[in-house]
Amino acid sequence: MATKRKPRLAVWKFASCDGCQLSLLDCEDELLAVTGQVEIAYFLEASRAVLEGPYDVSLVEGSITTPGDAERIREIREASKFLVAIGACATAGGIQALRNFADVREFTAAVYAHPEYIDTLKRSSPIAEHVFVDFELRGCPINKYQLVEVISAYLHGRKPNIPTYSVCMECKLRGAPCVMVAAGIACLGPVTQAGCQALCPAYGRGCFGCYGPMETPNTAALTAWWRDQLGMAPAAIQRALRTYNAGSEAFRKESEAYEHAHD
Amino acid sequence: MSTLTTDSAAGDFREPAASPGETRDTATNLRLKTKTVRVDALARVEGEGAFHVKVKDGKVEEAELRIYEPPRFFEAFLRGRAYAEAPDITARICGICPVAYQMSAVHAMEEAFGVQVTGPLRDLRRLLYCGEWIESHVLHAFLLHAPDFLGYADAIQMAGDHPDLVTQALRIKKAGNDIVALLGGREIHPINVRVGGFYHIPKRREWDKIVEELKWARDAMIELVRWTGQLPFPDFEQEYEFVALRHPDEYPFNEGRLVSNCGLDIPIAAFEEFMIEEHAPHSTALHAAIKGRANYFVGPLARYSLNFDRLSPLAQATAKEAGLGVECRNPFQSIVVRGVETLYAIDEALRILDHYTMPDAPSVSYTVQAGVGHGCTEAPRGILYHRYVLDEKGMIVAAQITPPTAQNQATIEADLRAFVEPRAHLPLNELTWQCEQAIRNYDPCISCSTHFLRVQVERD
Incomplete structure (x- = not known):
């Protein structure tokens, strides 16, 4: 019997602190087991090897804050079968969504010496505001065991067991x-x-x-x-x-x- | 630019040919050859960065490390927040070194309120920092940097041929994370740090398992430092102005004066007076520099070279065994220095845990007052400076944050120029990979750097 191709996993970053994708590398005990089950096709924080899409699972970290990123998330969606938004930035806009309550031009002038170089949107928005998201994993940062659960659920074709109670x-x-x-x-x-x-x-x-x-x-x-x-x-x-x-x-x-x- | 269409690497990743690069021959006259080394999405670094080096007639014309990570405006939205929120909010600048942000923030607030945290609480802060250094250094040295030396695209592929190396590194990293998780509450964005101390102090017996694991890690780390010592290093010793904290008795984490090997010796409150931004002639960017002098270097090499005498005897002896002198000016050897600092952090954590005493209270009291506070601590990647102006209710009026990678950016570019010129004849793919490695020497933390004044986001 021919061996089945391992599902391809991609990890993408938008405006964020990197902490949620780091959660994957913080799975010290599970990391090699996970990479035995999936092929890491795109994960720049960990690897310079880049495989072409389509991707079976895309983990998306970060919020959309620039016109270029609004375009990039659409391309990623098109190349992904199952897209999971991970972390508060990707699911709610993150701490940088505080700009949504303020004037982003004033923010830019307050922080940068050359505001004219800065290309930014007025709002920081979650991934689901731009494309269809198959699953949202919450947290700032996410819980690494919940991340392993989501990947594992996908591999076994079942719904992730992530409680929504308080x-x-x-x-x-x-x-x-x-x-x-x-x-x-x-x-x-x-x-x-x-x-x-x-x-x-x-x-x-x-x-x-x-x-x-x-x-x-x-x-x-x-x-x-x-x-x-x-x-x-x-x-x-x-x-x-x-x-x-x-x-x-x-x-x-x-x-x-x-x-x-x-x- | 879309990362989706970045040149894909396929097939056997051990071939340097797997690297995305391009070359352009722009002139018919062969003597006027232009070669451009370009990577649009740097791998195995924290955050989003790119670089290019342009060589013409064997001379480097341009070398630029570009940060295209989108801005997040921390200094802007910190205004109007309460002083007590700064440690948790600024931690979100970086998921890899949140403890550093929390430490610089609490020290700044405590300076503004005129309070000092001493005794067991001070030791616990040091212990927390040990945990972060261990997890951050091991992640970089063995999972992100080592694959460059052995010719693998990543640690996962490296694990196929060197399973012991990767599993040992993961276990040591976990020991560091265990410290942060117990004392901080969790590894990423810990919740237990507050101005004045902590919310909760773990009991002595809760540390028992971690102490055993750290003892194992100390022995394992000695072996790993020796292993890094025999890696092949390019001959690339440079003249740098190293800047780091220096403390009267300790290898620096939270406190000390800012010193350099060129005579700088200032209190941290003078940071903005001496560390300035200059318009560099070869670039459109503003570069961090020491006033009246040039760019400088922060991070493990600087700390080590300025504080070798403050390392524990075990760390000193192991450094010597691995071929290091009392200073190190070859950034490719930063993998050895990170190993030595990791060993020191394990040693120091064990020393602190050996005479662990419960403080009288989890935090000391203080009176909120208007003022200015400065904090500068040694993040794994180098000095991290915070300054806050507070009103009489402790609300933040102004905030300034200067992360280490932003300070190193000019030095990284200088390294690229010096590195490429004698190697311009190399095949492009090989040269590209070596340039990436030259940048990874710094363990650049690009998410941190985005909100620094020098950031550039290109409009195209």
């Missing part, structure tokens, strides 16, 4: 005390998707929303609680919602309810 569920599973109830610390856990094993509450700090909004978040109830029970200032509430997933619909809308707020 961080609160993981907190209870872990047996960590609720930082909001017990210590009066503001926590985004009740409205944030699980994936980190409730890392921050376990370390005694409030969740700050790395995995973006859970499936059906009641953000208004949470921020009202912060305001009324914790005495949190409206501007501080807005900042808490505007971090790595500021561009996600649920966090963006709730943050806009606190527009023009002052500490």
Whole structure:
């Protein structure tokens, strides 16, 4: 019997910190097993070998922030059978989506000596705003075990087992005390998707929303609680919602309810 | 340019012919030959970069390392954020050295508030940095840089012929990541660092397994440093102005004065006074330079050459065994120096864990006040400088961040010029690969560099 060709995996980068694709190289125990199952066809951070498309699986890191990148993601989509957006930049626009609430020209002038060299879009947008995305893996950064699960699910033709419930569920599973109830610390856990094993509450700090909004978040109830029970200032509430997933619909809308707020 | 249409490498990747390059003969007169070495998408570096070197009549006319990573505007959106948010937000500049960003940020804020973190908490910060150096250096030296010396496209192919090398490196890297994961909460973008210290301190017994693994890693690393010492290095010793931190007692991580081998000796707060940008004559770009002098060099070679006497005896002895002197001016040997620094970081982590004491509290208290704070720490790739102006509520009014690769860019280009000229006769594919290697010597971190003033994004 002829041996079956190994599926071709490609890893692409847009505006990002490289951390999510680094997660693949951080799979020290699994890396060689993964590369035994797939052929790395394009992964510039790891290899200078480049294979032509089409690609069976494309992992896409980063957000779209330039006209050239808006074009490049279309080419990648055309060359990919299964496209997975990985990380908060690719799924929500990332921290650089804070420009969406500001004037990007002023931002450019503030940072660069030669603003005329800078070609940038007004908004930082997620991949799904530009092309069809087969699966979105959340996190800032993604959880490497969830990444292995997504690749493994693809190889076996099944749906990835990635929960969409809140961080609160993981907190209870872990047996960590609720930082909001017990210590009066503001926590985004009740409205944030699980994936980190409730890392921050376990370390005694409030969740700050790395995995973006859970499936059906009641953000208004949470921020009202912060305001009324914790005495949190409206501007501080807005900042808490505007971090790595500021561009996600649920966090963006709730943050806009606190527009023009002052500490 | 589309990376999808970048020349593809196919077939046997051990052939240097696998490299995307092109040559142009522009004149009929053979004596006027122009050759261009060009790579549009650099591999095995962090972030997106390109370079080209143009040679005419055997002379290098242009050498440019181009950064086309899109800008992300950190200094702009940090304005109006609270001081306490800076460590977590700036960590997102780089997924490979987030600890460095967190350390430079907390030190800057602490300077602004006039507070010093000492004793066990200071040791723990050093320990966290050891973890990052181990994982970052091993990733670069053995998974990204070593394949150049052995002629493989990547570590995965290299693993086919050298399985022990790759599995050992992965295990040492994991030991570094284990430190960051336990003390930082997770490997990438740790969550446990705060101004004043940490949120939570792991108990002594939680370190037991890591201590055992580090002891194994120390022995394994000695072998790996010896292995790097026998790699073939091109004869490429250069005159550099090395810049690094120097501390009275320690190999530098978080604190010290900025010194160079050409007499620089300044407090970190004077960084912007001495490190300036100049319009270099051979380029349209602005280049980082020391005021009144030329470009400079930051990173492992600089640290090592300026601080050899601060390394542990084991690291010093192993460096000598691997053929290094007390300074190293051949950037191709940076793989050996990274190995020595990794060994030092393992040694130092074990020293700290050996007399691990729980601090009285996970963090020290401080009073928020208006002011200016500077932080400069040794990221794996060299000095990382932060400056913040804060108002009386601790809100950020202005932020300045200067990452190491941006400081090295002019030196990388100078290396390319010096390297290519005597080798211009080499077949283009071979020369292209060697140029890539000359850039990878610096472990360039391009995502970090994008928001530096020198960034250029071409409009085409």
